[in-house]
Amino acid sequence: MSSVDQWLADVATSALVGSARREPPPAPDVLALDAADEPAEHRLLASAAVADALTRAGATLPPPSDAVLAAAAEVRPPTGDRATQLLTLLLTQSPVSRQARDELVVEWLRLADEAGLRVPWHLLPVLLDFAAGRRAVAEALGAQLGERGRWLVGLNEAWSDLLGDDAAEPGSAVELDWVEAWPTMSSAEAVTAFALGRRADPAAARDLLEAQWSTVSAKLRADAVRALGPGLSAADEPLLERALDDRAKSVREAAAAMLDRLPGSARAARMADRLRRLVQVRGTLVRHLEVDVPDTPDEAAVRDGLTAPARGVALAPTVWLSQVVRAAPLSTWTDITGRSPAATLKMVRDADVLGWITEAVLDRRDTDWAVACVDHGIPDQRLLWLLPEERRARLLTDWVTGSTAGRDLRGLLTQAPRPWPDDLGRAVLTRIQGEKADASLGHAAAPLLPVALGPRLAPEINAALSRLPEDAGHLRRALTETLQLHAFRTSLTEAFR
Amino acid sequence: MTRWSASQVTEVAPDASSMAAARKLAVPGPWRETGCSDVLVWGQCQGSGKTPYQVSVDLVGPAYRCSCPSRKFPCKHALALLVLWSEGVIDESGRIAAFADEWATQRAERAATPARGATGRAPDPAARAKRLEQRLARMDAGVEDFRLWLADLVRGGLAAARTQPYSYWDTAAARLVDAQLPALAERVREAGSQVHARREWAAYLLSEVGRWWTISSVWQARERLDDVDLAEVRVAVGWAQSSEEVRDDDVRPGPWTVLGAVRTDDGKLQQQRTWLAHDDGEVVAVLDFAGYGQALAVPQLSGARLDVDVARYPGAAPRRALFRDPPTGAEPVTALPGRTSLAEVHAEAARLLGRTPWRERLPAPLADVRLVPDGSQWRVSDATGSLPLADGSPVWTLLAVSGGEPVDVFGEVEAGTFRPLAVWLDDQVVGL
Numbered sequence: 001m002s003s004v005d006q007w008l009a010d011v012a013t014s015a016l017v018g019s020a021r022r023e024p025p026p027a028p029d030v031l032a033l034d035a036a037d038e039p040a041e042h043r044l045l046a047s048a049a050v051a052d053a054l055t056r057a058g059a060t061l062p063p064p065s066d067a068v069l070a071a072a073a074e075v076r077p078p079t080g081d082r083a084t085q086l087l088t089l090l091l092t093q094s095p096v097s098r099q100a101r102d103e104l105v106v107e108w109l110r111l112a113d114e115a116g117l118r119v120p121w122h123l124l125p126v127l128l129d130f131a132a133g134r135r136a137v138a139e140a141l142g143a144q145l146g147e148r149g150r151w152l153v154g155l156n157e158a159w160s161d162l163l164g165d166d167a168a169e170p171g172s173a174v175e176l177d178w179v180e181a182w183p184t185m186s187s188a189e190a191v192t193a194f195a196l197g198r199r200a201d202p203a204a205a206r207d208l209l210e211a212q213w214s215t216v217s218a219k220l221r222a223d224a225v226r227a228l229g230p231g232l233s234a235a236d237e238p239l240l241e242r243a244l245d246d247r248a249k250s251v252r253e254a255a256a257a258m259l260d261r262l263p264g265s266a267r268a269a270r271m272a273d274r275l276r277r278l279v280q281v282r283g284t285l286v287r288h289l290e291v292d293v294p295d296t297p298d299e300a301a302v303r304d305g306l307t308a309p310a311r312g313v314a315l316a317p318t319v320w321l322s323q324v325v326r327a328a329p330l331s332t333w334t335d336i337t338g339r340s341p342a343a344t345l346k347m348v349r350d351a352d353v354l355g356w357i358t359e360a361v362l363d364r365r366d367t368d369w370a371v372a373c374v375d376h377g378i379p380d381q382r383l384l385w386l387l388p389e390e391r392r393a394r395l396l397t398d399w400v401t402g403s404t405a406g407r408d409l410r411g412l413l414t415q416a417p418r419p420w421p422d423d424l425g426r427a428v429l430t431r432i433q434g435e436k437a438d439a440s441l442g443h444a445a446a447p448l449l450p451v452a453l454g455p456r457l458a459p460e461i462n463a464a465l466s467r468l469p470e471d472a473g474h475l476r477r478a479l480t481e482t483l484q485l486h487a488f489r490t491s492l493t494e495a496f497r
Numbered sequence: 498m499t500r501w502s503a504s505q506v507t508e509v510a511p512d513a514s515s516m517a518a519a520r521k522l523a524v525p526g527p528w529r530e531t532g533c534s535d536v537l538v539w540g541q542c543q544g545s546g547k548t549p550y551q552v553s554v555d556l557v558g559p560a561y562r563c564s565c566p567s568r569k570f571p572c573k574h575a576l577a578l579l580v581l582w583s584e585g586v587i588d589e590s591g592r593i594a595a596f597a598d599e600w601a602t603q604r605a606e607r608a609a610t611p612a613r614g615a616t617g618r619a620p621d622p623a624a625r626a627k628r629l630e631q632r633l634a635r636m637d638a639g640v641e642d643f644r645l646w647l648a649d650l651v652r653g654g655l656a657a658a659r660t661q662p663y664s665y666w667d668t669a670a671a672r673l674v675d676a677q678l679p680a681l682a683e684r685v686r687e688a689g690s691q692v693h694a695r696r697e698w699a700a701y702l703l704s705e706v707g708r709w710w711t712i713s714s715v716w717q718a719r720e721r722l723d724d725v726d727l728a729e730v731r732v733a734v735g736w737a738q739s740s741e742e743v744r745d746d747d748v749r750p751g752p753w754t755v756l757g758a759v760r761t762d763d764g765k766l767q768q769q770r771t772w773l774a775h776d777d778g779e780v781v782a783v784l785d786f787a788g789y790g791q792a793l794a795v796p797q798l799s800g801a802r803l804d805v806d807v808a809r810y811p812g813a814a815p816r817r818a819l820f821r822d823p824p825t826g827a828e829p830v831t832a833l834p835g836r837t838s839l840a841e842v843h844a845e846a847a848r849l850l851g852r853t854p855w856r857e858r859l860p861a862p863l864a865d866v867r868l869v870p871d872g873s874q875w876r877v878s879d880a881t882g883s884l885p886l887a888d889g890s891p892v893w894t895l896l897a898v899s900g901g902e903p904v905d906v907f908g909e910v911e912a913g914t915f916r917p918l919a920v921w922l923d924d925q926v927v928g929l
Contacts (some may be wrong), residue, residue, distance in 0.1 A: 015703050018654025041648040048651070048707030049714070049854075055704070056857075057850040059913065061843040061882035065869040070901035085503070093513055095520035121900070122927050125893035148900050155870075155896065473545075484521065 003028040008055070011047045019044040071151035076118040076143070083112065083495040084120050086488070091126050100450045100485050102134055104492065109140040111496040118146030128152065128159045138162050179208050187220050195227040202231030210239050218248035225254040232258065237265050244303055256305030256327070260363050263329035267304050271327040274301065278324070279336050281347075289337070289347045293317035294324060318352065325356035330369055333357070341372035354378065361386070381412055393421040400427040400441070410444030419454045429453075429460050432475055433467040442469075446478040455486045499825070501556075501795070506579045508796045509559065515569050519576030523584075530594055531578070531587045538582045539597035542574045552578050553597040555604060557823055559795060562600050571792055632677060636734070639676020640713050643669070647710060655702050663689050680735025681712065708855050728811035729853045738810055740819055747809045748821060749775065754834055755797045756780070756862060757907040757918030757928065769793045772860050772907065772918070773807065773818065774834040780860050781809060781818035799907070799919035800926025801827040813853055815860055833905040833921040836864035840881035842910055858911045865903035868896055877906065877915045887916035891929045895920060898927050 010025035024044040027033035033050060036043075078084070087108050094101040105127075112119065119127055124145065131137040141162055145153070153159045178193045185193060198205040209224050216224075225243055228236055236258070243255035244267070259267045278292045297306040297320055306323050309315060330341070337344045348354050358380050361369040370386035374395060384392050396416060400409065416424070428449075432442040445452075453461065465479050510516040522542065529549065531540035536557050541549040550565045552574045561571035571579075581587050593601070646669055650658050658665070666689025673682035688705050692698045712733045719727055731738065753773040761768045769785040785794040797803065805824035810817040842861045849856060866879045868886075875892045876883045886892060887909075895906070898920050905921040920927045 012699065012703055015651055015706070016655050016699055018652050018657060020652045021654065039648075041652045044651045045647055045706065045710040046714075048703050049711040050707070052704040052707035053711070053850060053854040056913075057847040057854075061840055062876075062884065063882060064880060065871060065876055065878045065883045067867045067869050067878070068901050089520070093507070093516040093520055095517065121897045122894055124897040125891075128893075148897060151900065152893070152897055156893065481521075484524070 004030065004054070007031075007047075008051055011044070011051050014044055015048060068155065072147040074118060074146050074148060076116055076146055078120040078146075079112055079115075079117045080495065082491070083108070083117075084123065086492055086495055087119070087123055087127070091123070091130055096481060096485050096488065097447075097450060099447070100481065102136055103451055104485070104488060105130065105137050106140040107489070108492060109137070109142075109144055111492065112144040113142060115496050117496075118144050119149060121146075121148050124149050124152050128156070128162060131162055132158055179204060182208060183212060183215065187217060187223075190216075190220055191223045191227070194224050198227055199230050202228075202233070203235065206236055206239060213239075213242070218246070218251055221246065222248065222250040222254045225251060225258060228258055229261075232261060234262065234264055237262060240265075241267070244305070253305070259305070260327050260360075263331070263364060268327065268329045270300075270304055271324055272329055272332040274324050275328040275332050276336060278321070279333075281337060287337075287347060288349055289344075291321070291348075291350055291353050294320045296320075322352070322356045325353060326360045326363065328360075330357070330360055330364065330366060341369050342375055345372055345376040358383070381408065384412065385415070389417070390421075392416075393424050397421075397424045397427045400424065400431060409441060413445060413448055413452070416452075418448075418452045420452045422454050422456055425453045425457050426460055429457070429464045432472070433464045433469075437469045437472070439469070439472075442472055442475050446474045449475075449478040450482045450485045453482050455489065458483065458486060500585065501579065501583045502798075503580070503583055504798075505795055506576065506583050509571060509579070509792055510576055511569050511571070511792070515571075515573050515576060518573040519580060522573055522577035523580035525581070525586065528578075528581065531581065532592075532594060533582055533587050533589055534593060537593060537597055537601055538578055538587060539594045540578050540581075540587070541594075542577065544574075550574050551594075551596040553594075553600050554579060554582075555601060558604075559792065560604060561792065635676055636678060636716075636736070639673060639678050640716050640734075642676070643673060643678070643681065643709070644713050647706060647713070651706065655699055655706075658702070659692050659698065665689070666692075677736065678734045680733060681709065682735070684709065711854050724811055725813050726853075729813055729856070732812065732817075733855050743808050743810050743819060744821060745808065747811070748806050749779075749809065750806050751804045751824075752776065752802045753781075753805060753807055753824075754830055755799050755801045755803065756834070756860065757799045758796050759909070759916065759918050760793065760796070765789065767791075767793055769796060770909075771797055772815075772909075773803070774862075776834075778835050780815045780835065781807060782815060782860070783807070783818050783820060797824060798827065798829075798926075799928040800829050800831060800921070802830050803827060813849070813856075829926070831921060831924060831926055833862050833864070833907060835862045836905055837862060838881045839863060839866070839877070839879050839884060843882065846910055858909050860907070861910045861915060862905070862907050863915075864905050866906055867901065867903050868892065868899065877908075877917070879903070884910065884913065884915040887911065887914040890915075890917055894927070894929055898922065 007025055007028050014022040014024045019040040024040055024047055026036075027047060027050070031050060031054075033046065038046070079087070087105070089095065090101055090105050090108065096104065128149070131141055138161075141149075145163075150163065153163050178197050182190055182193060182197075194205060194209070197208070206228070209221075213221065221243070225240070228240075240255045240259050240262075243251050244259075246252050246255070256267075259265055262268060274294065278294055280290045280292075282288055282290045294301075294306075294317060296309050296317075301320075302308045305327060306320050307315060333344050334341060337347055339347075345354070345357070348357070354376075357369075358373055358378055361373055362380075362382055365386055367386055367388065370383045371388075371391065373380070373383050374387065374391075384395060387395065393416070396412060399412070413420075413428070419425075420428075428441070428445050431438045432445060461479050461482055465476065468475050468479075507516055510519070527543040527549075529541045529543070531538075533539070537553060537555060539551075539553045541551055543549045544565065548564075550563055552561075552563045552565075554561050554571070554575055561575040563572045563574045565572055565574055567573065578587075666685055670682040670685040670689070673679070673685060684705065688702060692702055695701050712730065715722070715726070715730045716734060719730060722730065728738075753775055756772040756774050758769060758771040761770075765788070767787045769787075771783040771785075772780060773783060774780050787793045801824075803824040806821040807818045808821050810819075839861075842859065842863065846859050849859060863877065863879065866877050868875050869878045869883065870876075871885065874885060875890075875896075876885050878884075895917055898904070906917050907919045907921065908915050908917040910916075917929055919929060
């Protein structure tokens with residue numbers, strides 16, 4: 001330690017405890033401080049002043065450090081000024097609502113990618129920060145980030161998940177050796193692994209379950225059977241038949257529910273048989289179907305999933321009927337009547353039976369029957385998602401135009417693919433304006449309008465704006481935003497042209 | 498006046514949400530009776546109420562007026578009007594709307610009044626000398642009082658001072674304010690909070706106390722100082738020179754190149770520092786201040802070559818300066834003036850401290866530097882050395898535009914850290 005360093009340390013000590021308790025050190029001659037006549041505290045203050053200047057001015061510059069590997073040269077050119085400006089706007093001062101903004105950013109990324117362009121460098125950090133909290137945006141990231149973007153992502157842990165390979169995405173990861181590891185997993189892990197494995201390779205998952213059937217717990221057997229949905233086929237039938245004989249009720253029920261979805265199975269044929277015995281065509285003038293309730297189920301029927309009769313509990317025979325209807329193939333009905341599904345439904349007089357048939361249609365995801373049910377006026381809105389797209393939009397339009405009571409229009413409109421067909425948009429617009437405006441529909445639709453109304457509806461939107469109810473500020477904002485959004489979309493498309 | 502660019506409009510917004518709100522309003526729909534002249538933009542905006550808001554913007558100030566009740570300043574209406582204007586949607590109009598004209602006239606009158614007042618008082622040098630004498634007496638007494646307080650502080654020791662309540666520092670600072678020594682007061686207040694916030698508080702406080710002693714000693718010796726040193730010690734104690742005093746002194750015409758700019762906001766005061774370089778290498782800093790609710794001057798774009806006269810405050814280089822007129826002729830350049838190495842900047846910092854030990858901030862036009870990782874932090878490095886980046890530096894933007902290659906960066910060196918303000922690339926200058 002040089003004399004100056006020693007002096008600096010002594011000054012610090014003296015200052016810490018005070019000059020009253022520790023005499024300030026005399027300055028080394030090299031500093032040429034002449035203050036010996038001053039009182040101690042002044043000498044200490046002068047020392048502190050010199051020490052401050054000395055320490056800062058005398059500090060050495062830290063040595064150079066090693067650089068990181070530089071980014072590779074870009075292949076793609078950056079987006080043009082206009083497109084860049086639009087992305088800047090969206091990311092930093094969005095003129096549109098939060099939801100619309102995410103969609104527009106995704107759209108921007110798609111257009112940039114299709115045009116073979118890349119995000120300008122200076123926007124990468126704000127874009128990556130933006131995407132880090134938004135799955136939809138993160139999924140749209142790719143080649144348009146350019147070499148610089150990939151390089152940058154590698155440097156910042158907060159962004160490291162953004163460009164993961166598809167297989168590495170959380171939630172869809174299948175370990176390659178999951179089949180070997182399965183027997184040793186905890187039951188929670190095993191259920192997840194099985195569900196994932198089933199998605200990736202249905203046959204491998206089935207073989208595994210078959211091989212391990214007698215060694216795994218009843219709970220795991222039931223969970224695994226429930227997870228067979230993806231890739232369910234006739235090949236799964238032997239395993240499901242075996243499960244019908246399982247000791248555990250939960251496994252048997254799971255198997256029966258799975259078999260409900262396999263109308264070509266032997267069990268379905270047995271159920272069809274049971275159903276046929278209960279259904280008669282009656283009437284000469286107006287032919288209709290009469291459906292009897294079944295007798296108390298025998299052992300075979302119970303094995304197939306009908307609820308076992310219990311001593312002392314009076315079970316309504318309709319319970320068994322419902323189970324038979326839901327398990328029998330829908331074709332059983334048309335076979336009995338010799339008519340189309342629509343005509344067959346007309347012959348069913350019993351509302352309960354119609355309801356169970358509808359459940360069966362929903363289980364099988366049968367499009368033809370779904371159309372028939374809707375034509376028949378069955379109000380179940382779950383049928384909507386089985387319909388062909390164009391048909392679905394028309395029906396939704398009818399529902400919006402007609403009475404909205406009793407239907408969860410908000411849910412329906414939220415789930416409807418966007419942008420809405422123009423007819424649907426027009427129908428909604430009509431219902432929310434004028435004197436007889438439907439306030440609850442207005443509230444339901446307002447948050448959706450900006451992203452759902454198509455650009456061709458501009459005249460209708462403008463017309464609606466002038467005819468909104470007084471208190472409908474939310475709709476006014478939503479429609480104004482819709483117009484802005486359309487304008488923004490147009491400029492987006494033009495910017496990449 | 499040339500129309501502003503979209504980013505210039507953005508810069509005057511008080512916050513991002515105001516700007517977002519303004520974008521929504523920046524459509525012709527709600528606007529009526531818009532127009533603009535060389536210096537004014539005006540229009541009426543239909544809000545949710547019955548009467549439309551009357552919005553006027555004085556482009557020179559810039560100053561804003563709107564009849565809306567918003568406390569944001571400028572409000573979204575004024576911003577929206579500016580957006581429309583910058584996009585060329587608003588036409589030059591021969592006739593200024595009555596409300597805008599009235600406001601502009603009022604402003605012009607107000608602006609003229611203090612000037613008249615100043616010239617009115619000027620002829621009485623005796624009164625002025627007396628006032629000056631009084632002020633100096635008060636300051637001298639304040640400095641003497643401060644030195645007694647400092648002596649007490651070190652007699653009892655820094656460790657004991659640290660156990661004092663915040664009022665200990667605040668009272669000392671208040672006495673300095675009363676003695677018209679506001680810059681010293683600010684340092685004392687800051688120390689009062691830093692002494693608890695910092696880990697190496699003892700070294701920090703020892704440095705500060707030493708610096709306060711230096712400043713107060715220099716003040717007491719001021720009669721032996723030359724004009725440059727006197728100006729420096731005036732800044733250090735907070736005896737500001739008014740822009741009126743400086744305006745006509747030591748004017749230097751352009752072109753001045755904007756090296757970079759930074760805005761800070763400590764909650765009470767916003768500050769904007771714009772670093773300018775002349776062709777011969779002289780560097781000055783234009784400082785703008787605005788209190789809460791006021792708007793800072795329009796920022797100048799880094800890399801712009803401004804055709805403007807700059808008046809320089811007295812003091813050591815790099816000097817403070819002000820624009821005598823609103824700058825015009827923003828022709829962009831991309832070659833960073835005065836490129837140098839970290840070692841050179843470091844040596845210059847030491848020279849500056851040798852002359853004015855309490856000054857800390859120095860412009861640093863660095864050539865071919867890279868950002869390099871240092872644990873979870875980043876440093877700026879060239880072949881001669883490296884410095885840590887200042888807290889809050891835009892690391893990721895700097896990395897994104899440089900890609901890890903050496904680039905020219907302008908920034909400030911302060912207290913052993915580097916704060917990057919603009920990246921000078923081959924074909925563009927990116928303000929950070």
